[in-house]
Amino acid sequence: MYGSDKVSDDSERTAFRRAEKKYKLYYDPASKKKKQPKKVDLSEVLDFKSILESYNENSELPNGFNVLRCDSGRPVFSMENRPGFYFIPGALNIQEQCEWIKESLTSFPQPPNRTNHNAFYGPINDLFLAATEKKILVEEGNSPASLNSGCNVSPGDGDVQRWKFFKEDVVSSRGNTRKSISASVLLRKLRWSTLGLQFDWSKRNYNVSLPHNKIPTALGELAKRMAAPAMPLGEGFKPEAAIVNYFGLGDSLGGHLDDMEADWSKPIVSISLGCKAIFLLGGKSKEDPPLAMFLRSGDVVLMAGEARECFHDGQSIK
Numbered sequence: 001m002y003g004s005d006k007v008s009d010d011s012e013r014t015a016f017r018r019a020e021k022k023y024k025l026y027y028d029p030a031s032k033k034k035k036q037p038k039k040v041d042l043s044e045v046l047d048f049k050s051i052l053e054s055y056n057e058n059s060e061l062p063n064g065f066n067v068l069r070c071d072s073g074r075p076v077f078s079m080e081n082r083p084g085f086y087f088i089p090g091a092l093n094i095q096e097q098c099e100w101i102k103e104s105l106t107s108f109p110q111p112p113n114r115t116n117h118n119a120f121y122g123p124i125n126d127l128f129l130a131a132t133e134k135k136i137l138v139e140e141g142n143s144p145a146s147l148n149s150g151c152n153v154s155p156g157d158g159d160v161q162r163w164k165f166f167k168e169d170v171v172s173s174r175g176n177t178r179k180s181i182s183a184s185v186l187l188r189k190l191r192w193s194t195l196g197l198q199f200d201w202s203k204r205n206y207n208v209s210l211p212h213n214k215i216p217t218a219l220g221e222l223a224k225r226m227a228a229p230a231m232p233l234g235e236g237f238k239p240e241a242a243i244v245n246y247f248g249l250g251d252s253l254g255g256h257l258d259d260m261e262a263d264w265s266k267p268i269v270s271i272s273l274g275c276k277a278i279f280l281l282g283g284k285s286k287e288d289p290p291l292a293m294f295l296r297s298g299d300v301v302l303m304a305g306e307a308r309e310c311f312h313d314g315q316s317i318k
Contacts, residue, residue: 016255016286016311023278023292023315025250040317045278046293048077048089068229076229082291084267084305085281086229091300092271101273103216108193108244112211115193117186121163127190130183135165137186139179188248195219196241205260206241215239223269230267230304237266247275247316255286255311258303267304273297275316282311 023045026038054060055075061067064080077087092100109115111123121137124130130137140162171180198210215223220239227237245253258268272295279301282290288311295301295314303310 014286015289016280016282016313019280019282019290019292020252020255020313020315023280023317024252025315025317042278044292046291048087048293048299049296051077052089082281082307082310084230084303084307085310086267086302086304087293088226088229088300088302089296090298091226092273092298094298097273097298100219100271103219104193104244104246104273105187107216108195109190112198112213113193113195114198114210116191117189121186124163124186126165127183127187130165131187133183134168135183136168136171136180137163137183138166138171140164190246191251192246193244194241195244196239199241199243199260215242222271226271226300227267227269227302230302232265235265237269239269245314247277247314249275249316252315253313255280255282255290255313257311258308264308267302268308270301270303272299272301277314277316280313280315281307282313284309284311286311 023040023042025040027035028038051062051065052075055067061077066078066080067075068078069075074088074091077089079085105128109124109127111125115124117124117127124137165183168182196212196215197206197208198212199205200207200210214220219242223239223242224237231237274297276297277295279293279295280290281293282288290311290313303312
């Protein structure tokens with residue numbers, strides 16, 4: 001579901017692609033000092049934070065918007081021309097956001113959960129801890145025995161060669177010439193991890209044969225609570241899989257559909273954490289002009305019913 005900037009001319013002409021390019025982060029080549037981002041016109045970007053503030057102050061809503069309240073008491077907004085789409089601004093408080101950001105960096109990338117690093121390095125244990133300790137991931141091969149102290153093994157999964165973490169001073173002092181990469185670089189290059197049933201990106205389906213753990217109970221309960229406004233009456237929500245996307249400044253997913261699930265009667269629950277982004281909600285064709293809206297840390301988006309068939313994209317801006 002990750003998009004690429006290398007697209008065909010035909011793709012460039014779609015309304016969705018034009019909107020992606022409009023809000024994409026570009027740097028000004030004329031800037032002689034620090035990279036300066038080009039100014040982007042954000043005047044047409046929908047801001048649910050402002051809508052929430054106005055609603056709380058005078059109970060007024062823009063034309064075409066509706067509001068309902070979930071069990072948490074927080075307003076849930078919907079739009080008449082976007083059936084099945086729900087937006088819950090500020091659904092998570094600051095403490096909750098910090099807790100889930102921590103989990104996203106420490107627990108969620110842990111094996112047997114797979115990440116974008118698996119294809120080359122195999123499963124990597126304790127990546128965040130290794131980054132804080134300034135460790136280096138070294139191709140195992142015939143690593144010198146003198147390096148065997150102070151390392152933790154990243155066992156291979158049968159697809160790739162095994163690698164090990166070593167302390168930075170140990171690697172530099174021994175003059176190791178094997179392939180290596182610092183844990184901090186790997187952490188910055190982390191783009192996704194998969195929880196619960198594992199998604200096979202090469203085949204674009206869920207591979208039930210891959211080792212996996214169940215969705216963490218606390219995360220499952222959070223998703224169940226947030227999904228309630230979009231659920232069919234009398235039905236419960238029990239997530240079996242989750243994809244965690246990690247965005248750097250200016251990163252985007254590219255327009256896509258979440259269409260690999262067998263049961264489309266349940267909503268997609270999307271929780272935003274960290275930097276602000278622009279979310280594009282299109283239609284069933286990329287020719288349909290998308291609606292741009294701000295996503296802030298703590299916001300929750302639900303896509304159910306017709307909205308599940310709509311192209312969408314997220315682009316990090318701050």
